[in-house]
Amino acid sequence: MESSTDMDLGDLRDSFERNGYVVLPSFFTPEQVAELDAMVDDWQARWNELPGRENSEYRERFEVHLKALPISRLPPFVALFEHPDMQNLTTTIAGEGFETLYGFAFATPRTGGQGWHKDSSDPAPGMFTLNRLVYTRDYAPEQGRLYVLPGSHRYKGFRSVGPNHGHLDGEVAITPTQGMVVLVSSHCAHRVGINSTEHIRVVLNSRVNPEKVPADLCDLPVFRSGLWRHSTQTYLGPYPERNDGDGKSVETAESDA
């Protein structure tokens, strides 16, 4: 895993521009995430009564299964993402004048996960929403690693069609640990591995936009198996083009080994 803890902020920005994501293990201390971490146990205990389940077509097509818990107004969530270190980090990647959008806790139970996707489908440089992911505890790989595809933010969609949870050449697997922050461009392909344990896996995500990026950029995510519109909950069909971003078709498919 590429660790960015020791990088200075300029290197961090370069790494994000090159790869589409950065990983910062132990960005927060256990104490800083303790209050939010206690909520994970509470959600586990009350799982069946929690709202936030996904649309069933969305779940089946893209093999995304989770509950999106709206906790972004809770004081410990706000405090975490407004921490000066987080603000500084955010400014480094998204620039001064970034706009805070919305936040969730995404919880995946047994059989849950998220198939390969980009949260936005516009490939223009700088046209991204920043996913600011925070994990409040160590997770076993079997609870679902985060997979990212370095450099995929620089071309449209996916270079091949294939299984939602298939292996892609060049993928990087990240096992979440307590206090880890991962910043992922909405246009960098990522997936969450299927949870094969009885224990839920929770990620906190607070999204921000660089200045001038439309607030609804993530209304049109692109999955490896097609396009979706969140606002109308509709499937828009398979992704129309397979290319390298220069309009040339790509011959070499990613493997599904």
Ligand SMILES: O=C(O)CCC(=O)C(=O)O
């Ligand atoms: O759960 C994760 O590690 C990634 C979450 C994700 O894909 C997202 O919030 O856009």
Ligand SMILES: [Fe+2]
């Ligand atoms: Fe995502």
